[in-house]
Amino acid sequence: MNTTLSVEYKSPSNAWTDLSAGTAKGYARDIARAMNITEAQLVAAGVGDNVIRLEADWGQLVQELGSLGNVKIITRNEHAVHEKVGLFDKISAKGPMGIVLNREIDLRLFLTKWAFGFAVTTKTNNGTRKSFQFFDHEGTAIHKIFLTEDSHEDAYQTLIDRYKATEQSSELLMESYDPASAPVADNTIDLEALKSEWAALKDVHQFHGLLRKHNCDRHQSFRLIGKEFAEKLTPTALKNVLEQSVTDNISIMVFVGNKGCIQIHTGHIEKVKEMGPWINILDPGFNLHLRQDHIAEIWLVRKPTKDGVITTLEIFNDKQENFALLCGEREMGQPENTAWQNMVENLERHAAASEAAE
Numbered sequence: 001m002n003t004t005l006s007v008e009y010k011s012p013s014n015a016w017t018d019l020s021a022g023t024a025k026g027y028a029r030d031i032a033r034a035m036n037i038t039e040a041q042l043v044a045a046g047v048g049d050n051v052i053r054l055e056a057d058w059g060q061l062v063q064e065l066g067s068l069g070n071v072k073i074i075t076r077n078e079h080a081v082h083e084k085v086g087l088f089d090k091i092s093a094k095g096p097m098g099i100v101l102n103r104e105i106d107l108r109l110f111l112t113k114w115a116f117g118f119a120v121t122t123k124t125n126n127g128t129r130k131s132f133q134f135f136d137h138e139g140t141a142i143h144k145i146f147l148t149e150d151s152h153e154d155a156y157q158t159l160i161d162r163y164k165a166t167e168q169s170s171e172l173l174m175e176s177y178d179p180a181s182a183p184v185a186d187n188t189i190d191l192e193a194l195k196s197e198w199a200a201l202k203d204v205h206q207f208h209g210l211l212r213k214h215n216c217d218r219h220q221s222f223r224l225i226g227k228e229f230a231e232k233l234t235p236t237a238l239k240n241v242l243e244q245s246v247t248d249n250i251s252i253m254v255f256v257g258n259k260g261c262i263q264i265h266t267g268h269i270e271k272v273k274e275m276g277p278w279i280n281i282l283d284p285g286f287n288l289h290l291r292q293d294h295i296a297e298i299w300l301v302r303k304p305t306k307d308g309v310i311t312t313l314e315i316f317n318d319k320q321e322n323f324a325l326l327c328g329e330r331e332m333g334q335p336e337n338t339a340w341q342n343m344v345e346n347l348e349r350h351a352a353a354s355e356a357a358e
Contacts, residue, residue, distance in 0.1 A: 012037060012041060012045035015045070020123065021123050038139025039141050040115075040141075043118055043133060043135075044118070048170070050120065052118065052120075053116075053118055053164070053165040054118060054165055056163040059094065061163055062091060062100070063092075064159060065088040068088065072084070072147075074143070075256060075257065076258065077257065078294070078323070079317055079323045080289065080323055080324050082256035082263045082265065084105055086104020087105060088102065095111075096110065096112045097111065098111050107261060108264075110261065111260075113259045114134055114142060115175075116136075116172060117163075118132070120133050130146070130156060132159075142260035142261050186220070189220075194214045197210055197214075199229075199304060200304070201305060203306070218322055219320040220320075222299045229301065229303075232349065232350040233313075233347050235292070235297075237298045238292070238315060238326075239279055240347060241344065241347070244343055245268075246270060250328065250337065252340065253266045254325075255326070256323070257323075265288070269283055269286070277291050290324060294317055298316070300345070300347065307334060308335040308336055309341075310330070311341050311344050312325055313325065327340070
């Protein structure tokens with residue numbers, strides 16, 4: 001998506017000066033794109049001024065984030081922004097994986113993708129804003145943590161002192177990820193075996209392993225598996241689910257992620273509002289902003305478990321990439337909430353002839 005700015009910046013440092021002063025006409029991500037640089041490079045332009053470069057075992061740093069107290073966290077991708085307020089707690093980070101399992105802050109971290117970290121101070125209409133911001137090897141934002149009025153600034157400074165990089169350079173050694181490989185041909189997949197093993201699933205966490213075993217892409221699996229397990233819905237399904245969840249007081253889970261982080265909300269939602277192409281959840285402690293015009297397909301997916309079928313709503317862009325997922329809140333070891341299940345099962349199916357194998 002091309003971004004046109006009202007101001008053309010001559011250098012990243014000029015752009016960062018306006019951004020950090022709160023006078024820029026646009027967001028860092030959009031300004032960086034318009035300048036043909038990465039967001040990480042734009043933030044790094046402030047190193048030596050109001051940006052401090054960090055150097056850490058990122059998993060170790062994450063395990064100390066509880067010291068900050070109440071914070072606001074943001075995880076986003078090209079299509080959705082997921083914001084939560086809460087406390088880092090119940091943290092585990094070992095090797096390539098990290099998990100935060102507090103209800104308010106619930107994260108899955110893929111730490112091999114974490115390349116750059118910064119402590120950032122900027123100005124806003126409400127005063128000074130302090131944050132930790134993390135980026136992947138391509139310079140794309142993975143996760144951001146903003147202090148709130150309830151945060152502990154002394155703990156923030158302690159972490160900066162502990163993890164401040166020896167060399168405070170604005171130069172970043174960027175790397176490009178290999179492009180995702182195209183899915184294998186449909187006729188190379190043993191569909192009968194895939195169906196049989198799908199039907200035999202005992203836990204939703206076995207699903208990724210099932211796809212790997214059969215060398216099957218996620219979207220491809222939905223398209224091939226048949227209506228027993230996956231059905232394509234109309235593009236309005238997301239709006240319908242969010243609005244009905246408010247009306248019927250159904251507690252839901254909302255997942256949004258990128259290469260380095262998946263962020264999860266669990267609970268009831270109160271306010272759903274459309275603004276231009278965006279559909280938003282605007283609740284105390286949880287905001288979601290999602291581009292409805294970026295939704296190419298929505299699938300209703302059923303995954304068997306030992307506790308019964310788990311039903312998810314999975315949202316894809318026009319590259320057949322999954323960028324958001326919704327399900328009903330469920331206690332471990334308990335069946336799925338029938339109110340959630342009935343709601344999504346009653347959604348309108350896509351009118352086009354199904355590509356799924358029957």
